[in-house]
Amino acid sequence: MSTTQSLKNYLNHYYSDLLLISIIFLFFLELISDFVEAIYAICLLTLSLNENVLSVLFLFSPVLLLFFQKSFSDRLLVIAGELMIVCRVLEALLVEVPQGKMLVSGIGVASFLVFFPAFLQRKYQQNEEESSITLGLGLAFALSLSIFFRTLGSTVDISTSNWFQMIGWVLAAVAGILMFGLITQKQEDAMIDSTNREQSSTSTWRTIGLCLGLTSILMMIYYSFTSPTVFSRWTEGNYFFILLVITLMITIFFVILAFKHELLNNIKPWIIWLWNVLFLISLVLTIMVNQLPFPLSEDNYPIYAPTTTILHQFLLILMLILFPIILLDFTLLSRELFDIKPTIRQLSGSFSLSSLFFLIMIFTHVFTTVYDYIDIVGPFFRDMFWFVYLIVGLGVTLPVLLIKQMSLKFKPISRFEVKILTIILIFITIGTLLAVNFTTPIPTTPETTTSMRVMTYNIQQGYSENGIKNFDGQLNVIREVDPDIIGLQECDSSRIAGGNTDVVRYFANTLKMYSYYGPKTVTGTFGIALLSKYPIENTKTFFMYSKGEQTATIEAQIKVQDTLFNVYVTHLGNGGPIVQQEAIIKVVKDKSNVILLGDFNFEPNEPQYDFTTEIFNDSWLVAGAGASVSYLDETEFDVNERIDHVFVSEGTNVIVCNYIVSRESDHPALWVEIGV
Numbered sequence: 001m002s003t004t005q006s007l008k009n010y011l012n013h014y015y016s017d018l019l020l021i022s023i024i025f026l027f028f029l030e031l032i033s034d035f036v037e038a039i040y041a042i043c044l045l046t047l048s049l050n051e052n053v054l055s056v057l058f059l060f061s062p063v064l065l066l067f068f069q070k071s072f073s074d075r076l077l078v079i080a081g082e083l084m085i086v087c088r089v090l091e092a093l094l095v096e097v098p099q100g101k102m103l104v105s106g107i108g109v110a111s112f113l114v115f116f117p118a119f120l121q122r123k124y125q126q127n128e129e130e131s132s133i134t135l136g137l138g139l140a141f142a143l144s145l146s147i148f149f150r151t152l153g154s155t156v157d158i159s160t161s162n163w164f165q166m167i168g169w170v171l172a173a174v175a176g177i178l179m180f181g182l183i184t185q186k187q188e189d190a191m192i193d194s195t196n197r198e199q200s201s202t203s204t205w206r207t208i209g210l211c212l213g214l215t216s217i218l219m220m221i222y223y224s225f226t227s228p229t230v231f232s233r234w235t236e237g238n239y240f241f242i243l244l245v246i247t248l249m250i251t252i253f254f255v256i257l258a259f260k261h262e263l264l265n266n267i268k269p270w271i272i273w274l275w276n277v278l279f280l281i282s283l284v285l286t287i288m289v290n291q292l293p294f295p296l297s298e299d300n301y302p303i304y305a306p307t308t309t310i311l312h313q314f315l316l317i318l319m320l321i322l323f324p325i326i327l328l329d330f331t332l333l334s335r336e337l338f339d340i341k342p343t344i345r346q347l348s349g350s351f352s353l354s355s356l357f358f359l360i361m362i363f364t365h366v367f368t369t370v371y372d373y374i375d376i377v378g379p380f381f382r383d384m385f386w387f388v389y390l391i392v393g394l395g396v397t398l399p400v401l402l403i404k405q406m407s408l409k410f411k412p413i414s415r416f417e418v419k420i421l422t423i424i425l426i427f428i429t430i431g432t433l434l435a436v437n438f439t440t441p442i443p444t445t446p447e448t449t450t451s452m453r454v455m456t457y458n459i460q461q462g463y464s465e466n467g468i469k470n471f472d473g474q475l476n477v478i479r480e481v482d483p484d485i486i487g488l489q490e491c492d493s494s495r496i497a498g499g500n501t502d503v504v505r506y507f508a509n510t511l512k513m514y515s516y517y518g519p520k521t522v523t524g525t526f527g528i529a530l531l532s533k534y535p536i537e538n539t540k541t542f543f544m545y546s547k548g549e550q551t552a553t554i555e556a557q558i559k560v561q562d563t564l565f566n567v568y569v570t571h572l573g574n575g576g577p578i579v580q581q582e583a584i585i586k587v588v589k590d591k592s593n594v595i596l597l598g599d600f601n602f603e604p605n606e607p608q609y610d611f612t613t614e615i616f617n618d619s620w621l622v623a624g625a626g627a628s629v630s631y632l633d634e635t636e637f638d639v640n641e642r643i644d645h646v647f648v649s650e651g652t653n654v655i656v657c658n659y660i661v662s663r664e665s666d667h668p669a670l671w672v673e674i675g676v
Contacts, residue, residue: 016178016417017134018141023175024081024112025142027088028218029226030157031108034091036362037499038102041467044460055102059355061110062117065348071125072118072344074183080118081179084111085172092160092168098467113355117347122182124338132338133257136331137418139221140254141425146226147247148428151435154509155229155502156471204349206402207342211350213333213399215358217326219392223365225323227500233493233521235290235316236308240436245320247429253324254425257331258418264328269403272332275325276400280393282319287386289315290522294383298545302553302583305519305541326396332403339404357395364388366497369524372548385522441512445534446484451655451675452560455483456597456644458571458667461492461526462503465663471506473664477632478511480660481671484533485558486513487569489599492527493517504529518554518569519543525550528598530569534558542587544580548573553584561676566591569598576602576643581612589615596647599667603641616647619672623657632662646672
């Protein structure tokens with residue numbers, strides 16, 4: 001037997017559709033996340049859409065399939081798959097090259113969008129009806145892996161970070177080898193010809209609907225479920241509990257579909273439809289009850305965020321319990337697609353239209369935060385976060401109407417690989433729950449102290465001045481000071497613009513500090529947070545009137561030794577609107593032991609500063625000889641133009657006030673040492 005034949009036999013024997021498709025789905029979720037994040041990071045530097053946005057054209061790669069009349073060859077299929085795998089490995093190495101990361105991750109996404117429809121056609125040409133189950137199981141397994149990697153990295157995908165990238169390399173090597181197995185599988189020419197004859201009567205509109213449904217499900221998972229901290233920041237819900245429910249529901253779905261799918265055979269289509277509707281309603285209501293109906297008149301401000309109630313938590317839990325329906329939908333829609341056997345050109349057109357929908361919804365999601373920087377269309381998206389999920393949810397739910405009764409009949413799967421992957425999945429679930437406890441800090445409160453250090457830091461959503469994702473660089477700045485209390489601004493967390501990472505959770509876990517993330521992310525702010533070595537008590541968030549970007553202030557109490565400090569963290573809008581600072585002063589003016597810190601966006605020569613210092617002292621002035629500026633690199637800073645301030649109550653003993661200027665963010669870090 002020749003070496004080539006031996007290799008083919010080996011690949012055939014160990015080839016695993018399920019393992020391959022699981023890794024491919026995982027890589028796609030990682031690539032699309034990094035792709036969108038890279039585009040946003042580059043646009044962030046100019047605060048506007050620029051030519052780099054044209055890279056979104058990668059999403060329209062399915063149009064390439066229009067050049068094939070009957071089918072996509074196995075060799076081209078493998079090339080597309082291998083290119084995606086290579087891009088996944090390379091893009092993780094380009095952290096400090098935003099444009100390179102954007103380009104490589106974009107090519108990876110484009111490769112998937114060519115590979116996936118061609119892979120679907122290959123399976124139904126071979127009459128592999130059980131492949132629809134494989135797709136559902138693969139997506140569930142990929143989702144579980146994504147959550148596991150993010151949990152290990154405190155919401156940062158550990159398989160794309162530092163030396164842990166070797167995890168991604170191993171998965172890439174496995175997928176790369178399995179990909180070649182696609183070439184070794186035999187096809188029967190007569191069966192393919194018969195399939196092609198059947199394809200001639202396939203409805204194009206039906207194909208579009210099914211492909212739109214599959215794309216919407218991938219979108220929904222990418223938007224939120226790959227990183228459960230998203231739901232925690234929406235609702236102030238318990239992160240561990242949310243993680244527990246999601247991982248358990250994925251495991252239950254996987255086990256049922258792999259071993260007990262006969263339970264699904266008798267489900268009526270109307271039950272599937274009702275399940276989808278309930279999921280969509282609970283999802284949209286979960287967002288809506290956590291949003292605020294902001295008054296139009298500035299006289300009604302400041303307005304406090306309402307307390308989270310049982311209703312908020314009930315809707316969240318209901319949504320999480322119902323969520324496996326989208327995994328079942330993916331299986332059923334795939335099965336329906338297998339039944340109607342569309343041509344490669346129909347798949348090309350359908351997935352191209354679905355990609356257009358995907359692109360529109362990506363912009364829509366981002367616009368709910370950056371609406372103030374987008375001319376003409378931007379204002380429409382203010383307070384419309386719920387609308388994004390309603391539209392994507394309809395993209396999932398409506399195509400379910402295309403499912404026929406026969407599509408609910410599944411053939412049994414008896415492959416050994418399913419049993420092995422089920423065991424692995426169970427271990428991943430257990431590992432995820434252990435990891436969240438391992439990474440969650442138990443802060444140690446200083447026992448005795450004569451002073452404390454307070455820092456305010458605008459971290460530009462975790463990016464450096466050059467647009468490089470820079471969590472660790474900013475952590476190094478914080479460690480230089482070793483503050484007891486930190487107020488963060490522009491710490492926007494758990495959004496697709498930032499890859500759904502949670503910089504506040506990452507900082508708190510790494511620094512072993514208590515934390516409070518103020519405004520829920522559904523309210524559309526750029527994020528403010530409070531971290532502390534001491535317990536944070538009586539936390540509240542109130543909002544100020546804004547014609548542009550939404551702004552808010554954190555209110556909390558922190559007891560240091562025997563002194564109870566009233567701490568406020570804020571970030572005013574562009575220009576530091578007077579109406580916003582007046583709202584803050586209205587709240588804090590009668591409080592004692594006040595520490596008011598943040599990015600105020602006003603300089604010492606402006607009216608906002610003047611009426612603030614009539615009541616509170618500017619730490620920079622009180623420090624006197626203890627006021628200084630430190631430079632970590634070659635940068636410039638004019639203290640007369642400073643907009644980051646720490647204001648304190650009259651009589652507060654300010655020992656040191658220091659600005660740390662660096663390129664780790666577009667703002668300096670300001671820290672103050674206060675005697676207690």
